[in-house]
Amino acid sequence: MAHATPIKTARESTSILQNYYPERLGIAFLFNPPKVFEAFYKAVKYFLDPRSIEKLNFVYLKDEESMKVLYRCIDPEVLPVDFGGRNNVVYNHEEYTKLMLEDDNKTSSFWADDAKPANRVANGTLVADVRPQSPLIAAKAS
Numbered sequence: 001m002a003h004a005t006p007i008k009t010a011r012e013s014t015s016i017l018q019n020y021y022p023e024r025l026g027i028a029f030l031f032n033p034p035k036v037f038e039a040f041y042k043a044v045k046y047f048l049d050p051r052s053i054e055k056l057n058f059v060y061l062k063d064e065e066s067m068k069v070l071y072r073c074i075d076p077e078v079l080p081v082d083f084g085g086r087n088n089v090v091y092n093h094e095e096y097t098k099l100m101l102e103d104d105n106k107t108s109s110f111w112a113d114d115a116k117p118a119n120r121v122a123n124g125t126l127v128a129d130v131r132p133q134s135p136l137i138a139a140k141a142s
Contacts, residue, residue, distance in 0.1 A: 011047050018049045028056045029070055031083060 030037070038058050045053050059066045061084050070084065079085025 010044065014044075014047055018052060023051070025052065025055050027073060029059050029073075030056070031059050031070075032061055033058060 041056075041058075057066070057069050059070045061067070067084050070079070074085070076085045078087055080087050080089050
């Protein structure tokens, strides 16, 4: 508790999110959160906008009713097994990174950005090609 966020800070943060970023959240699922978190939320939710409260769902793998709420939004066929679904997908970070870099290149080409590929291989690992900003651009930004 020594490092807990003060209530005043939590209220101010919530106020900023609700007032300056309204209705950005469609729905939120908290999957298997610790029970203490749900208890904390019950105390804090009185500071939240009622529309935001309606969008937050606590989902527990062993609670069929909460899983039904999740299944209404996400088809169990595409939901990974770890989250109560039937999809046996295996996450491969290297493969995912490669696909994202390819997509970045397509987007860059579409918008007629640099024709140079946005990645290179270093020691067998894909690395984003990051170029320093020119001093003129950096000076204008500051």
